[in-house]
Amino acid sequence: MFTGLHFIPPNTRIGFVRLRTISWVISALLTVVPIFLVWHVGLNFGIDFVGGTLIEVQTKESTANLGEIRAKLTGLDLGEVQIQEFGAPNDVLIRVSAQPTEQLQQASIAKVKQALGDTVEYRRVEVVGPTVSGELIAGGTIAVVVAMIAILFYIWFRFEWQFAVAAIASLVHDVTGTIGLYSALQLEFNLSSIAAILTIIGYSLNDKVVIFDRIRENLRKYKKMPLSELLDLSINETLSRTVLTHVTTFLAMMPFVIVGGEAIFGFALAMVWGIVIGAYSSIYVAAPLQLILGVKRDGTMTSSPARSKERAAARA
C-alpha cells in the first residue's frame, strides 16, 4: 500500500542552532530593515487609516483610457487624485484624498460621478471620514497589542516565561517582517492588513508552540544533553511537521494570491509571506532564543510550581 512520501527523512540532523551566528544576522536584518523602510519609504496607507474616497470603476471600452479619466477629474478642486489600473485593463481605481469635512467628502463623490457620468460602471465606492479613520488606527493598534499580550500570558501560563518572551520576540520579528513587505511593495495598508497581521500572529505562534512542546519534552528526557544540541534535536524532530504544515497552508492560500482577485490580493500575499516568515522564525528565532534566555535545563523548570514543590519535597 502507498504509505506516503517522507519529504523530510526521519533522522535529519541539521545544525540550525549551530549556525546561529548567521541566522541572528538574518533575523536582525528582517527586523531592522522593515523599520528602516517604514521610516524612509513609508507605508501606503489605505483610506481606512488616512481617510478619503476610493472609487472603483469599470469602463465600457475594453481598455480604460487613464489619461482621459485623469483629464476629466483634474480641475474638480479635490486635492490629490490618484488614478490607477486595478486588476483588469478596464478596471480603474480612483482615489481622492481626504477632504476637510464629512460633507465635503460626500460632495467629492458627487463631483466625480458627475464628471465621469455614464461612461463607466461604479463597482465600489468607499468613503472614510476623518472621525472614523482616527478610530480605525487606534482600534487596529490596540488589537495587535492586545492579541500579543493575551498570547504572552497564555504561553506564560502553559510554559515558562522564557518561552513566552521568545514567542513574543519572534512575533515582533514576524510583524515587522510583514509590515516591511507592505512597505517594500507599497501594498495598500488597510484594515484587512491588520487582519492579516493578527492572523499571522496566531498562526505563526501555533508553530512555536509545537516546537516549545518538544523542547520541554526533551528537557525532561535528556537531562545531560547540552542545551544547543537539545534545541537542534527538538527542531529536527518536529521539522517534518513544521515543513508539512506550512506547505499545506501555503498551498491553500497561494491560489488566493493568483486567482483570488484584486480585492483580496494584498491580504492573501501578506498571509503567504507570513506563513514563510513564521516558519523561519520558529526555527531560527524562537528556539535559539532559549540559549540566551537560559531555560533551566536540569529538568526542573524555573517557574513551574509543581516541580519546585517536588524539589522541595526531595530536599526535605
Added chain:
Amino acid sequence: MLHFPQWKVILVAGIVIAGIVFSLPNLFPRSTMEEMPSWLPHKQVSLGLDLQGGAHLLYQLDENEMIDDWLGNIRSDVRETLRRNRISYIDLNQDIAARTVSVKIREGADFDKAYTELRKLAVPVGGTFGGFSGANNLDIERSGDNTVLFEATEAGLNQRMSSAIEASIETIRRRVDAFGTTEPTIQRQGRNRVLVQVPGISDVERLKKLIGETGKLEFRLVDPGVNAQELAQTKQVPPDDELLYSTDTPPIPYAIRRQALVSGENLVDAQPGFDQRTGEPVVTFRFDAAGAKRFARATQENVGLPFAIILDGKVISAPVIREPILGGSGQISGNFGVQEATDLSVLLRSGALPAKLTVIEERTVGASLGADSIASGKKATWLGLLLVVLFMFAAYGLFGVFANIALFVNIVLIFAVLSLIGSTLTLPGIAGIVLTIGIAVDANVLINERIREEIRSGKSPVASIEAGYTRAITTIVDSNVTTLISTLVLFWLGSGPVRGFAVTLSIGIIASMFTAVTVTRLMVSYWLRWTRPATVPI
C-alpha cells in the same frame, strides 16, 4: 484505540449527519429551497455586502446641532417660567461650547423666587433600567450677580442622544423600507451613530439623499408687504420675517413669516399622485384633526395671499390661497418628476429626523463586483482545496485520505454553523475557510508525524497509533488556542468583512478539533478492526 464506545460513535455520526443536513440548503438556489417541504432546514448562508453588492453607511448625529436645539428649548422654558411669575430679566444667553444657558434677574429682590421657580426646570434622568439614576438633566446654580446658570449634564445629554438615535432609527427604517429591498439592517452603533446596511441596492445616491434629508416640513405665510428680491440684496429683513430660497436654479428668494401655520408633525399621510388637471406629479397629504383645524383657520383668514411649503429650510412651492382649505388635505406641486414626488411623500410619511445625520463612513459595492468576487473566491477555494488534498495524500497515503475526509466534514460543518447562526459570508470569510483548510490538516500532520515517530521507536501498530493520538492532542489544543486568541481579538475589533474572516476562521478551528481528531480517530479505529494490519502504512 480499538474500542470506541457505542454512544460516541452515534454522537459523532449524529454531528456529521446534522452538519450535512444543515449545510445542504446552500447547494440549491433560494427559489428551489422555497418549494421544498417546510420540515426541511431552509436556512442558507447569507452573503455579505461585499459579495452580493449593497450599501454600508455609517451615520453620525450632529451633536452640536442637538445641543444647540436643547439650549434653545431651555431658553424658551426659562423665558416662559419668568414671564409666568412676572419676573423681569436681562441677559438670557447660551454658550454651546460650555453647554450652558445663563439668565440675569433684573431686581435683586426677585432673585430668590426666580431661583426657586427656575430650579423646577431640572428633571431627573432615568437610569439604565428605567429607574432613577440620581442625576438630573440640568445642573442649576446661582452664580453671583443675580445670575442663574443652567448647565446641560452629561447624563441629560446621553438621554437626549439615546432618544434621538432611537427616533432616527425608526425614521430611517421607514425611509429605507420604501426601497423595498430585502433585509436592510439599521442599528445603533456607539453613542451617536446609526449603521445602515442595505443589501442589493443599486441607486445609493438616492438612498443617501433620502436618509440624509432631515424632512422638516412647515407651512408658513409669505410676507406680502415686502419685495423679497430687494431684501436679498439689502439683507434688511423685518424681524418677523426670514429670507428663504426655493429649490429652483437659480434659487428664488422669499420673505417668509417666522411663525409656522402647521408643521409636518400634524401630517398623517402623504402619497405621490398626479394633478387631476395638469397631470403633473404631486404629493397629496392629509392633516390630523388639530392640523386640519389650524390649516382651515389660517387659509380662511388669508385667502388671496401666498403661503409657502418649506422643507428643511427650502421653499418647495409658494401657491396663492384661492379658497379656504377646510377638508384637512391638500397637495404639494413643485416642479418635480415622478421619482421626486415619491421620495418626497416617503420623507413626509416617515417624519422628520431629530437632528442632521452625516455620513462618516460609506462602503458600497456594485452587484457586478460582488459576483466577480464570488467567482474568484470559489475558484481560489477549489484550487487550494485540491492542492491540499493531493498533498495530504502524497504525504501520508491512506492516513492522508482519512485526513481529507475529515477536512470535507470540517467544511460541511462550517457551512452548517454559518447557516444556523445566520452569519454572513464575506470574501475575507472565504479566505478564513481556506486558512481553516490549512490549519485543520495541520492537526492530522501532527498526529501522523507522531505515529511515524512511535513506529520508529518500535511500538506495535495499535500502540503507536494510540500514542500518536494521545500525545499530539495537547499540542493541537495549545496551538489552536493561540490562533483562536488572535481570532477573537479580530472579531472584537473588526467590522464588516474582516469580522466575517474571524467568524469563519474560529468556527473552522473549533470544528477542526472535532473533525481532525475525533472523526479521523473513528475512521482509523474501524480500519484497524477490519484489517488488523501488521504494519501501519504511513
